[in-house]
Amino acid sequence: MKISNFKTYTKDNFARVAATITWEDRNRPSEEIYVATTQEFAKDLSCNPNTFLLACTIVAFHYGEKRIFIDAEDAEICPELRDGLITSMHWMRSWYKIKRNIVQIEAKTNLKVSNTAKPERAGMFFSGGIDTFSTLRNNRLKFSLEHPASIKDGLIVHGISDTNLEEFENAVISLTPVAKDAGINLIPVYTNMYKHIKDLEYKNFEFWRFYFGGSALSAIAHAFTPRLNLVYIASSSEIENIEPWGSHPLTDPNYSSYDLQIKYDSVYLSRLEKTKLVVDWDIAFKKLRVCDILVLPPGYLNCGKCGKCIITMATLTALDTLHKTDVFPIKEFSKDLLLKANLQTVLEKAKYRSLIPLFASIGRQDLVFWTKYILARSRVKSVLKKLAKSF
Incomplete structure (x- = not known):
């Protein structure tokens, strides 16, 4: 699989970063995949090669591509992330007892460390469900607003579930008072990095569920590295009952880079404990959104x-x-x-x-x-x- 033609542009009043994906071992058309946001947050979006590496590597691994080749002179990936992706592929191969080859990552690595300091700022993926509400509530109970681990931004994403655009926009409107109450900025994000391979799904979104969830969310997070240096992914399970999954404490942190830490959050809390946290937060309880229909x-x-x-x-x-x-x-x-x-x-x-x-x-x-x-x-x-x- 080749990743090329990195670009940043505006379309329909949305800021967008994109790259072209070309399959090498499957007979599929090339596709532009993108991450977009509103103009309000355009300055916080970057055409980060790490984003597209994360968006493609687990896809290539699962669907039989031999390599990921980044075809751009000035595109450099983080060596920490490269090793993390290789580690995650090994975990998946072990979990699911599959004989797929580890995808070869052919890309220039960034050997230099930037001297440009940026403020420490934490964000999270914010869907409005039990897991994300409890992550935010727990964060507020643990950290002062001045703490670098205190969540400042919530990324709400369209394009990774079956929710249509109208329902997504209704969700953004509904969750805005919750974000205001918690003191976070709600950042709408739009992507097709999952949609462009949905025709390959076999049933019940099993590729997303068992392989792709954590790396796809982390890919989106890396597009916002000018703004964020820590992003929480809310745990969907607790330690006592955890199983191999697409978003997992053994894989998600591997999707970190020098610029951005990915944290799999609150894995020690049970679903019941999380629900109690949400029930005790009145405004969130009245805006609870668990459904992707x-x-x-x-x-x-x-x-x-x-x-x-x-x-x-x-x-x-x-x-x-x-x-x-x-x-x-x-x-x-x-x-x-x-x-x-x-x-x-x-x-x-x-x-x-x-x-x-x-x-x-x-x-x-x-x-x-x-x-x-x-x-x-x-x-x-x-x-x-x-x-x-x-x-």
């Missing part, structure tokens, strides 16, 4: 039907707080919703298992029974799947 019910931030919505509503019911928010079209959590939960990962099972004593404490024996039922159902499915695979 393409078309949402009018006036709502969540569909109330997908897996993310179901586990969040179940948790809020267990905490006796679902009735205190209007972000879901459903006010009463029932067994019918619970039965729609499709538990596949260790983390998903752990989330529901942790709710059983809470359901019991609020007198919802019906939900205790049906939670145990879906956990048993998932165990049976796992056994049958293993048997089918062995034969």
Whole structure:
């Protein structure tokens, strides 16, 4: 895979950095991939070769490209990042027991250290879900605003989920009061670095989920190195139940460079502990956005039907707080919703298992029974799947 034609330009009143991606071992057309933001933050965007290296290396590794070749005289990558990407590919090859070759990275490395000092400034990826709200809340409880690890900016990204542009803009409007309350700048970001390979996805966004999430977010973060030197990616799991995943504490920090540290945040907190942090933050609780469904019910931030919505509503019911928010079209959590939960990962099972004593404490024996039922159902499915695979 070749990366060339680095450029910075304005399109439709958005500042954009881009590069052309040319496949060498697959018969696919060349594509310009980009990261863009509004003119307000144009000065903070850079055409950073590290961005496009991160956007392409795990893609090349997964889809059979032999190398990444950066075809530009003045484009230099960070040697720390180069080693980090190689390390992450080795982790993935070990996790998933695959025989793919490690992609050869052919690019000039930056051997000089810049003498230009920039202020220490931390940012985070800010989607409005439980994980990101709890990361921000926890950060505010731990650090003073003057601390260099205190979050100053929230990057909210369009182009890495199925949310359409209208729903994304509604989310930006909805989350603006939360950002103001927390004292952070909300920075809208637009990209196609995932869209341009979605036709290669096999099912259920498995490439994003198991390989690409952390490196894609880190690629976006590196485009903002003139502004940021630390970016948090909120953990999606806790230590006790962590599994191989596309965003993981063993891989995400490897996507750091000399200019930018990537931090996988709050891996010691359980989903239940994170939810309690959000429930106690009133303005965030009333703007909670956990859903990535393409078309949402009018006036709502969540569909109330997908897996993310179901586990969040179940948790809020267990905490006796679902009735205190209007972000879901459903006010009463029932067994019918619970039965729609499709538990596949260790983390998903752990989330529901942790709710059983809470359901019991609020007198919802019906939900205790049906939670145990879906956990048993998932165990049976796992056994049958293993048997089918062995034969």
